[in-house]
Amino acid sequence: MDPVLIGVIAGLVGLSCGVFGVLAFRLSERQRKIVDLDVTEPLLPEGAAEVLSVVGRAFVVVDAIDGVVRASPAAYAYGLVRGHTVVHKQLLDMTAKVRRDGVILEETYELPRGPLGKGTIVVQVRAAMLGWEYIVLLADDRTEITRTEEIRNDFVANVSHELKTPVGAISLLAEALEASPDDEEAVRRFAKRMHKESTRLAALVQDIIELSRLQGANVAQQGHAVDINTVISEAVDRSQLPAELKNIKIVVGGRTETMVFGDQDLLVTALRNLIDNAIRYSPENTRVGVGVRAKEGVVAISVTDQGEGLSPEDQERIFERFYRVDAARSRQTGGTGLGLSIVKHVVSNHGGEVTVWSQPGQGSTFTIRLPEMEGQEDDDAGAKPRSVIQTTGAVRALEQGAGA
Known part of the structure; x- marks a missing residue:
């Protein structure tokens, strides 16, 4: 057989193999992208992603087996999510109850911020169904509000306690003075004590006023x-x-x-x-x-x-x-x-x-x-x-x- 003809036939066979190889590679790439898209971007109900992006709260969307399919950066910052897992059992208990009863739940929890240290975060969490397959958790950081409220309550309690002491002492001394009008030495002693207690009361009130003024400064x-x-x-x-x-x-x-x-x-x-x-x-x-x-x-x-x-x-x-x-x-x-x-x-x-x-x-x-x-x-x-x-x-x- 003519060597030239053999070379032409071999070239055509090689070209055909190359074309089929390229087509097969492109088809494989297209199918892989479709599979990746299905894995990394679950199909949420229409408009859900847009709404979650503007709610102003940290959010976590979980699937039927509590795997995290979507979470905001704040959810990771709060320590609610690590990787594709919801960290805290309290949140998983909420999703289980919502999935079972179809209700909307709202709870406030004090949760650890991370695996190390004793830092905590107070979050108000709302859980609800998102379509038929997913559950959304909305979390609001209430740490500073809660601690401020505790400080204010403690301050009021402390002020009440501190005011009772000088006020009570002045009241008792006044009764003692009233009962001893003819005893000059007792009157002088009680009057001196009253002066001391009234001075202390005035100082306490002045400091409380000073603190209140500083709050608004x-x-x-x-x-x-x-x-x-x-x-x-x-x-x-x-x-x-x-x-x-x-x-x-x-x-x-x-x-x-x-x-x-x-x-x-x-x-x-x-x-x-x-x-x-x-x-x-x-x-x-x-x-x-x-x-x-x-x-x-x-x-x-x-x-x-x-x-x-x-x-x-x-x-x-x-x-x-x-x-x-x-x-x-x-x-x-x-x-x-x-x-x-x-x-x-x-x-x-x-x-x-x-x-x-x-x-x-x-x-x-x-x-x-x-x-x-x-x-x-x-x-x-x-x-x-x-x-x-x-x-x-x-x-x-x-x-x-x-x-x-």
Whole structure:
């Protein structure tokens, strides 16, 4: 046979095999894509996906065997879903009941945020059928709302308890005075006690009013440039009388030209509370130190006393409302248990923090740290006065701190 003819026939056979191979590959690819589409994109009822994307809640869609077929990023962030699995048994119990009874359920659960640690999240979950095959879980994060409500309830209960003590004491003393009109010594003794209890009651009411005012204060909008040296001077001046009564000397060290953005009156109140605390718990004939320094964009004000110091357990709770290290001594010295809570709230509203260092028998040092105001310039020609400098960086820090 002619070699040329053999070559032509072989070429045609090879071409035919190549064409059939390409067609077979394309058909296989098309079928694989269809299968993948069916696996990764389950067919939800028409319009369901669009509605779920705008409901404003975390959502999870599960199938007949509780496999996750669709979930929002928030559902993963809340720790409700891991991979294609619903994590929490409480949610699976909801889906089982909805599937069995065909009802709509709504429950609130406190669930672990993840497999590690003790962090929890409070979620309000609504479960309902989605078509004939799927169940949708809608979850709303209620953690902050729940905790705020608990704090408010505790605060009201604590206020009621704290007010009962001085009010009850004044009532009893008034009855004692009424029963002893002719006993001058008893009248003087009871009157002195009434004066002490009324002073304590007035201080407690004033601190409660101060806390209420802080709740509504918007430092970011009402603030201005504040000279820390002026804040320290005013706070020390207001604390001189109780210091003189115990022969305690207030020593101020350091000075800074750095300004902070905020409310001067609130900062004076916070620092005065720290100084008054130091005076209250320091022995007579001692010293209370107030120091200030500015470094790396932070202004730090420290108040050091020579008291008995705090245990590690007390240091963890010292800023809680109405917490007292020694309740009996606090009542004797006139403490309300709200001073350090006010300090923490003021400093947080200014985008800063307050910390404590203490060891039993070595006294305590409380330190306020505040962000310095950006964009400060010397008051040279053409420079704006410090009192009107306001920067977006400082305002942003304050707005973040105001939510704490």
